[in-house]
Amino acid sequence: xxxxxxxxxxxxxxxxxxxxxxxxxxxxxxxxxxxxxxxxxxxxxxxxxxxxxxxxxxxxxxxxxxxxxxxxxxxxxxxxxxxxxxxxxx
Amino acid sequence: xxxxxxxxxxxxxxxxxxxxxxxxxxxxxxxxxxxxxxxxxxxxxxxxxxxxxxxxxxxxxxxxxxxxxxxxxxxxxxxxxxxxxxxxxxxxxxxxxxxxxxxxxxxxxxxxxxxxxxxxxxxxxxxxxxxxxxxxxxxxxxxxxxxxxxxxxxxxxxxxxxxxxxxxxxxxxxxxxxxxxxxxxxxxxxxxxxxxxxxxxxxxxxxxxxxxxxxxxxxxxxxxxxxxxxxxxxxxxxxxxxxxxxxxxxxxxxxxxxxxxxxxxxxxxxxxxxxxxxxxxxxxxxxxxxxxxxxxxxxxxxxxxxxxxxxxxxxxxxxxxx
Numbered sequence: 250x251x252x253x254x255x256x257x258x259x260x261x262x263x264x265x266x267x268x269x270x271x272x273x274x275x276x277x278x279x280x281x282x283x284x285x286x287x288x289x290x291x292x293x294x295x296x297x298x299x300x301x302x303x304x305x306x307x308x309x310x311x312x313x314x315x316x317x318x319x320x321x322x323x324x325x326x327x328x329x330x331x332x333x334x335x336x337x338x339x
Numbered sequence: 340x341x342x343x344x345x346x347x348x349x350x351x352x353x354x355x356x357x358x359x360x361x362x363x364x365x366x367x368x369x370x371x372x373x374x375x376x377x378x379x380x381x382x383x384x385x386x387x388x389x390x391x392x393x394x395x396x397x398x399x400x401x402x403x404x405x406x407x408x409x410x411x412x413x414x415x416x417x418x419x420x421x422x423x424x425x426x427x428x429x430x431x432x433x434x435x436x437x438x439x440x441x442x443x444x445x446x447x448x449x450x451x452x453x454x455x456x457x458x459x460x461x462x463x464x465x466x467x468x469x470x471x472x473x474x475x476x477x478x479x480x481x482x483x484x485x486x487x488x489x490x491x492x493x494x495x496x497x498x499x500x501x502x503x504x505x506x507x508x509x510x511x512x513x514x515x516x517x518x519x520x521x522x523x524x525x526x527x528x529x530x531x532x533x534x535x536x537x538x539x540x541x542x543x544x545x546x547x548x549x550x551x552x553x554x555x556x557x558x559x560x561x562x563x564x565x566x567x568x569x570x571x572x573x574x575x576x577x578x579x580x581x582x583x584x585x586x587x588x589x590x591x592x593x594x595x596x597x598x599x600x601x602x603x604x605x606x607x608x609x610x611x612x613x614x615x616x617x618x619x620x621x622x623x624x625x626x627x628x629x630x631x632x633x634x635x636x637x638x639x640x641x642x643x644x645x646x647x648x649x650x651x652x653x654x655x656x657x658x659x660x661x
Contacts, residue, residue, distance in 0.1 A: 250548070250549035250550075250608070251548035251549055251551065255552070258552070258608045258610075259379065259608070259610050260379055260382055260383070261383075262608060262609065262610050263380075263383070263387070263462035264462075265549050265550075266461065266462050266463070266464065267393060267394075267459075267461055267462045270461040270462075276402070276461065278398055278401060278402055279394060279398065279402070279461065281398075282393060282394050282395050282398050283393055283394075285395075286391070286392070286393045289391060310542075310543050310546045310547070312539055312542050312543075318542075318546055318560070
């Protein structure tokens with residue numbers, strides 16, 4: 250989102266919200282649907298997507314003395330590894 | 340306080356007739372906001388709600404079981420029908436804004452908005468929820484009793500006098516209560532968390548890169564400013580939830596609330612959220628003050644037009660106005 254222009258941000262904000270919800274443990278059921286959508290989006294005839302891996306990337310926001318802010322290093326963990334079936338691409 | 344006086348106050352608050360001008364103006368702003376909401380959804384309509392959407396209908400129903408008002412689970416599962424639903428929602432929002440067949444269209448807008456949200460609850464924000472809840476009460480409000488094509492038609496047919504007739508405001512009161520509850524709940528949720536009480540909450544908010552809209556001046560990141568900002572937000576949300584009902588304080592609080600939301604609109608990218616909430620502020624403005632504001636605005640526009648015409652005449656004929 251932070252790399253988008255103002256107009257694009259306006260239209261795509263709901264993707265940020267959806268991505269936020271994908272990371273919630275109680276909404277794990279969302280993940281296979283999202284993986285199937287990504288598989289359909291990226292499959293080409295003769296070159297179907299076989300695996301989708303959803304990864305969460307995060308960086309902690311840590312206040313420092315005097316209100317300074319130094320970005321913390323990014324970390325990541327895998328939310329889902331999904332083996333795509335032929336019927337997922339229909 | 341006796342039981343009869345409580346009953347009298349209750350009736351006075353919910354049912355003492357008043358001008359429908361505020362609720363009619365709210366209807367127009369509300370309708371425009373629904374149109375804008377749909378316009379922002381338009382490019383990704385099928386990505387969110389189509390047969391092959393990010394979230395499938397069976398998963399949506401599994402995550403939120405039970406009986407729900409959701410047209411998507413009733414209509415045939417084809418993209419053509421889902422596209423048609425978009426145009427029905429848009430048409431009813433446009434007609435509601437114009438005030439044509441107001442009651443029917445307020446029902447349609449409510450059903451469409453509820454369906455859209457139920458189909459994918461995981462992309463909605465608080466403003467969407469507020470629009471949906473306000474839309475329910477708008478169904479019962481005299482929203483077409485002023486500033487509407489319905490009223491123009493009724494006047495032409497001799498079914499209604501030219502002066503706006505006072506109406507029962509109970510539905511308007513429910514939307515007002517909804518707004519004040521929303522602020523109060525926001526306050527109560529925030530005071531549960533240490534960052535708001537310690538005054539560090541805004542530090543985290545302003546460093547969420549994905550939310551950022553326009554650049555925030557460096558002085559706003561000073562710890563004292565952040566503390567004051569966090570605590571002021573708490574105080575304001577409490578005041579807008581409770582003290583808004585004190586008539587003497589109302590306009591001051593509305594002005595502060597307006598500034599608060601405009602600042603959030605500038606700094607955070609949550610499209611339409613601030614405007615969804617601000618739309619209900621008109622319901623707290625007295626109808627006489629609204630009329631005065633309207634007259635002042637009209638006079639200002641006429642003066643502006645006259646000055647423009649004079650300047651134009653000067654430019655064309657090269658003469659100064661007498």
